[in-house]
Amino acid sequence: MELGLNGARVLVTAASRGLGAATARQFSREGARVVISSRHLEPLQETAAAIVAETGNPVFTFPADVTNPEAIQRMVRNAVDTMGGLDVLVTNAGGPPAGVFDDFDLAAWQAAFQLNVLSTISLIRECLPSLRQSKRAAVLTITSVAAKQPVQNLTLSNALRPAVVGLTKTLSLEVGSEGIRVNSILPGYTSTERITELMQARAAKNGTDIEDEIEHIAAASALKRLATPEEFANAAVFLCSPAAGFITGVALPVDGGAILSW
Ligand SMILES: NC(=O)c1ccc[n+]([C@@H]2O[C@H](COP(=O)([O-])OP(=O)(O)OC[C@H]3O[C@@H](n4cnc5c(N)ncnc54)[C@H](OP(=O)(O)O)[C@@H]3O)[C@@H](O)[C@H]2O)c1
Numbered sequence: 001m002e003l004g005l006n007g008a009r010v011l012v013t014a015a016s017r018g019l020g021a022a023t024a025r026q027f028s029r030e031g032a033r034v035v036i037s038s039r040h041l042e043p044l045q046e047t048a049a050a051i052v053a054e055t056g057n058p059v060f061t062f063p064a065d066v067t068n069p070e071a072i073q074r075m076v077r078n079a080v081d082t083m084g085g086l087d088v089l090v091t092n093a094g095g096p097p098a099g100v101f102d103d104f105d106l107a108a109w110q111a112a113f114q115l116n117v118l119s120t121i122s123l124i125r126e127c128l129p130s131l132r133q134s135k136r137a138a139v140l141t142i143t144s145v146a147a148k149q150p151v152q153n154l155t156l157s158n159a160l161r162p163a164v165v166g167l168t169k170t171l172s173l174e175v176g177s178e179g180i181r182v183n184s185i186l187p188g189y190t191s192t193e194r195i196t197e198l199m200q201a202r203a204a205k206n207g208t209d210i211e212d213e214i215e216h217i218a219a220a221s222a223l224k225r226l227a228t229p230e231e232f233a234n235a236a237v238f239l240c241s242p243a244a245g246f247i248t249g250v251a252l253p254v255d256g257g258a259i260l261s262w
Contacts, residue, residue: 004242006031008136009083013066013123014092016043018192019142022229023090026237028055035060035079066093066119076126086130088240091120092142096156104156112156117163137180138240141168145188147251149259165251172249181248183239188255189217190227222257
């Protein structure tokens with residue numbers, strides 16, 4: 001299938017590693033020009049160099065903390081100037097800390113809201129004028145299965161991810177007539193550095209080994225395994241591509257069947 005992404009101008013945030021980096025790599029494999037962003041410049045540049053070495057297509061790096069609206073504004077301006085416009089925005093950020101309701105004071109709620117909700121709003125606000133100039137405009141918000149099904153000990157995520165999915169759906173209705181598609185992906189457990197670190201910490205705490213902990217979380221999905229970052233990225237890149245031209249407003253779980261509703 002031809003995805004129609006050759007020469008597309010793509011911005012992926014929180015993309016020095018994990019889901020964001022895999023998504024940027026897959027866009028580049030499809031011939032897109034990509035800007036990747038995250039807080040620390042060095043890992044960002046290493047990731048960009050690795051993608052360019054594989055695909056030969058340009059990857060640009062602009063560091064920004066997505067909890068800082070001014071930094072987002074500067075980064076988006078640089079990205080749009082560098083690529084001469086924007087066709088695709090993929091919003092991503094780090095995850096909020098684990099814990100239950102009693103673990104969090106108001107400041108923790110505000111920080112999580114800034115990280116996962118306001119960052120998405122700021123990114124879309126800054127990018128919409130450029131997306132409106134594009135003939136193949138798409139926005140993808142990366143959220144979590146927690147948007148549809150609460151995950152134990154992830155109270156912040158369970159409460160805030162649904163807001164981003166609600167925004168995604170609403171925006172798809174508001175900008176659809178301008179040809180802009182807006183979708184969300186709800187990843188289930190995926191083998192990123194974050195999950196490896198979390199499982200290492202859990203194994204140390206429980207006196208188990210990392211394989212036991214991974215097997216335990218894998219059991220929650222119908223497929224009884226974790227996703228690879230590439231499996232996530234394949235779905236992300238397809239949804240953002242002209243090949244998915246009639247798909248908008250969806251909240252697509254890429255979760256190996258972990259969400260129990262249909
Ligand atoms: N992997 C999973 O199984 C899974 C499942 C469901 C949902 N998710 C969600 O998907 C998102 C990505 O997960 P992941 O597993 O890919 O995480 P990851 O491996 O930890 O990667 C996170 C990326 O985000 C960047 N980042 C973190 N905080 C940032 C900030 N404030 N501003 C800009 N960039 C920031 C990091 O770079 P810097 O540190 O340099 O900024 C890094 O590039 C998270 O929100 C996570 O909760 C993941």
